[in-house]
Every structure is written in C-alpha cells, then in structure tokens.
Amino acid sequence: xxxxxxxxxxxxxxxxxxxxxxxxxxxxxxxxxxxxxxxxxxxxxxxxxxxxxxxxxxxxxxxxxxxxxxxxxxxxxxxxxxxxxxxxxxxxxxxxxxxxxxxxxxxxxxxxxxxxxxxxxxxxxxxxxxxxxxxxxxxxxxxxxxxxxxxxxxxxxxxxxxxxxxxxxxxxxxxxxxxxxxxxxxxxxxxxxxxxxxxxxxxxxxxxxxxxxxxxxxxxxxxxxxxxxxxxxxxxxxxxxxxxxxxxxxxxxxxxxxxxxxxxxxxxxxxxxxxxxxxxxxxxx
Numbered sequence: 001x002x003x004x005x006x007x008x009x010x011x012x013x014x015x016x017x018x019x020x021x022x023x024x025x026x027x028x029x030x031x032x033x034x035x036x037x038x039x040x041x042x043x044x045x046x047x048x049x050x051x052x053x054x055x056x057x058x059x060x061x062x063x064x065x066x067x068x069x070x071x072x073x074x075x076x077x078x079x080x081x082x083x084x085x086x087x088x089x090x091x092x093x094x095x096x097x098x099x100x101x102x103x104x105x106x107x108x109x110x111x112x113x114x115x116x117x118x119x120x121x122x123x124x125x126x127x128x129x130x131x132x133x134x135x136x137x138x139x140x141x142x143x144x145x146x147x148x149x150x151x152x153x154x155x156x157x158x159x160x161x162x163x164x165x166x167x168x169x170x171x172x173x174x175x176x177x178x179x180x181x182x183x184x185x186x187x188x189x190x191x192x193x194x195x196x197x198x199x200x201x202x203x204x205x206x207x208x209x210x211x212x213x214x215x216x217x218x219x220x221x222x223x224x225x226x227x228x229x230x231x232x233x234x235x236x237x238x239x240x241x242x243x244x245x246x247x248x249x250x251x252x253x254x255x256x257x258x259x260x261x262x263x264x265x266x267x268x269x270x271x272x273x274x275x276x277x278x279x280x281x282x283x284x285x
Contacts, residue, residue: 001016001042001045001049001188001189001192002016002017002186002189003015003045003068003151003186003188004016004017004065005031005032005065005067005068005184006022006063006064006066007063007066009064009066009109009112012066012067013031014026014028014030014031015059016045016049016056017186021058022058022060022063023056024056024057024059025048025049025056027048027056028044028045028048032187033070034072034238035237036238037132037133037135037150037238038135038136038236038237042134042189064109064112065111065184065185066108066184067107067108067109067110067181067183067184068183068184068186069132069153069183069238070238071104071107072104072132072236072238072239072240073104073236074101074233074239074240075102075181075242076099076100076101076233076235076240077099077100077101077102077128077175077241078097078099078242078243079094079098079171080094080098080219081097081218081219081243082213082247083217084217085244085245085246085249087247088247088248088249088251089249089251089252094219096228097220097225097228100170100172101172101175101176102157102172102176102180102242103172103176103177105178106175106178106179106180106181107183108179108182109183110183110185110275110276110277111185111275112182112277113179113278113280114158114179114182114265114277114279114280115177115178115179115279115280115281115282115283116260116261116279116280116282117163117177117178117282118282120160120177120282122162122163122250122251122256122258123160123258124158124160124161124249125158125203125205125210125249125250125259126156126157126158126159126203126211126249127154127201127202127246127268127269128155128157128243129152129155129201129215129242129243129269129272130152130154130155130240130241130242131151131222131226131242131243132149132151132153132238133148133150133226133235133237133238133239133240133241134149135148135150135237137226137230137234137235138230138234138235139230139231140227140230141227142223144227145222145225145227146190146223146226148226149190149222149226150187150189150237150238151187151188151192151193152188152190152193152196153186153187153240153272154183154184154185154267154268154269154272154274154275155183156182156203156267156275157242157245158177158182159175159180160175160177161174161251161256161258162174163177178285182275182277185273185275186272186273188271188272192271193271194270194271196215196222197215197221197222198214198215198216199215199270199271199272200213200214200269200270201214201246201267201268202267202269203248203265203267203268204266204267205263205264205265206264207264210249210250211245211247211248212246213245213247213248217246222241222243225241225243261280262278262279263278264277264278265277
C-alpha cells in the first residue's frame with residue numbers, strides 16, 4: 001500500500017493511493033499515528049480498502065499533502081552514511097553510525113515551503129531515504145530488523161550549516177528548525193519498494209541537478225541501522241529513521257552554495273515519488 005495524509009496543516013485526513021488515484025479512507029476511522037501502527041493498522045487498513053473497493057471517495061489532485069505519518073515520537077537521523085558525502089564535507093567515514101535528532105516540530109508536508117530560519121545564512125539540502133518503524137523495537141537483532149519496518153518514504157533533511165557546525169555542541173540545533181523535515185509524498189510498504197539497497201535518489205535546486213546517488217552506497221544498511229539504534233533507545237511505532245544523504249550538498253561545493261528565498265528544491269527516490277519545496281524568508285508565526 002501507499003499511504004497519504006491530505007488537507008490543511010493540523011487537519012489532515014488519511015488516504016491511500018490506488019492505481020495512481022488518491023482516495024480518502026477517513027471512514028476507516030484512524031489517522032496514521034503511533035497507535036495505528038502499534039495495533040496492526042496496516043493489515044487492518046488493507047482489509048478495509050479491499051472490503052470497500054470501488055466505493056472510496058477520490059481525493060482532488062489539488063489537495064495539499066501532509067507528512068504521511070502523523071507526528072512521530074522522534075525523527076532519528078544518521079549522519080555521514082555515504083562515503084562520498086563524508087569526503088565532500090571533509091569528514092572521515094565513521095566507524096559507527098553518527099546519530100542526531102530532528103525536532104518533531106520540523107515535520108511538514110512534501111510540497112510545503114521551507115522557511116529559512118531567522119539569522120540563517122547557510123541553509124542546505126539533503127535528499128534521504130527514510131524508514132518508518134512499524135512496531136516497538138528495543139534491542140532488536142539485525143537478522144530480525146526488517147520485521148520492524150512499516151515502510152519507506154522520501155525526506156529532505158534540511159540543515160543550517162552554521163547552526164550545525166559553527167555554534168558548538170551537537171548537530172541538532174542546525175537540523176530541527178521549523179519546516180526542516182519535509183516528508184512524503186507517501187509512505188510505501190516494503191512490498192511496494194523493491195530492493196531498498198539499490199534505489200536512485202536525487203535532488204535539484206532551481207532545475208540544476210545537485211545530488212544523484214544510490215542507496216547501494218550506504219555505509220550502514222537499514223537492518224543494521226534499526227538494530228543499532230534500538231540498542232540505545234526504544235523505537236516506537238511511527239518513528240522515522242532518516243538514513244543519510246549522498247554527495248552533492250551545498251556545503252560540499254567550493255565555495256559552498258546555500259539556499260535563498262525563492263529557490264525551488266525538487267527531490268525524489270525510485271518508487272517513493274517526488275517532492276517540491278520553495279524557500280521563503282523567515283516570518284514570525
């Protein structure tokens with residue numbers, strides 16, 4: 001299945017994509033929350049969709065898409081997980097995964113605007129494959145790790161490099177700004193994706209290709225990441241793991257290239273669709 005959430009921010013309704021048509025499943029009665037995933041929601045939803053085949057209302061193509069997962073308990077990100085990206089930033093590929101968090105308040109829809117933070121001069125882009133956890137995971141063995149995966153989605157791990165690298169402390173302060181986690185357009189269950197170890201992922205800025213990589217170059221693959229992270233924290237249903245970005249980020253250019261108001265970022269992953277974000281200047285909400 002391919003799961004969507006659509007509607008205005010904070011008022012999203014659940015839907016699915018059937019034969020390239022967006023349809024509403026509000027009658028199912030549940031949003032795609034932690035509780036949904038924890039109670040075998042994917043199987044129950046599949047049964048509901050099958051039982052109501054041909055009767056589900058269509059969703060207009062003009063509808064805004066939200067994140068396909070309602071606010072997760074956490075967004076765990078993996079840094080420097082492609083050797084080419086580590087090299088372009090001047091870092092040594094890590095012996096163990098580098099972990100950091102994005103705030104859940106950074107979460108937005110796949111085509112929502114990215115707001116450049118107040119006092120920012122170094123806002124950057126990162127196309128990433130994100131993993132959505134399907135059931136509570138603690139001290140998971142690598143051989144069992146994929147049993148804990150609900151599906152996959154597209155994520156732009158937007159980053160403010162000055163906040164991240166020049167302001168002391170951890171990376172988190174440059175990663176969790178409002179609008180810095182556009183996710184979607186949909187959550188695809190594993191059967192929809194194929195070989196997650198061989199997916200093309202790409203990103204362009206104003207039509208110019210900046211990143212063009214493949215998950216075949218991941219240093220730490222998904223089963224290892226799920227197992228590894230679960231040794232340090234319990235992963236809850238609906239949690240997101242973002243697996244890292246290939247070379248081509250703005251920080252890696254000489255001189256670096258950063259985003260400015262009016263820029264348009266487009267990105268995609270094989271089997272997981274595309275998204276588009278326009279950069280806007282900071283405004284007080």
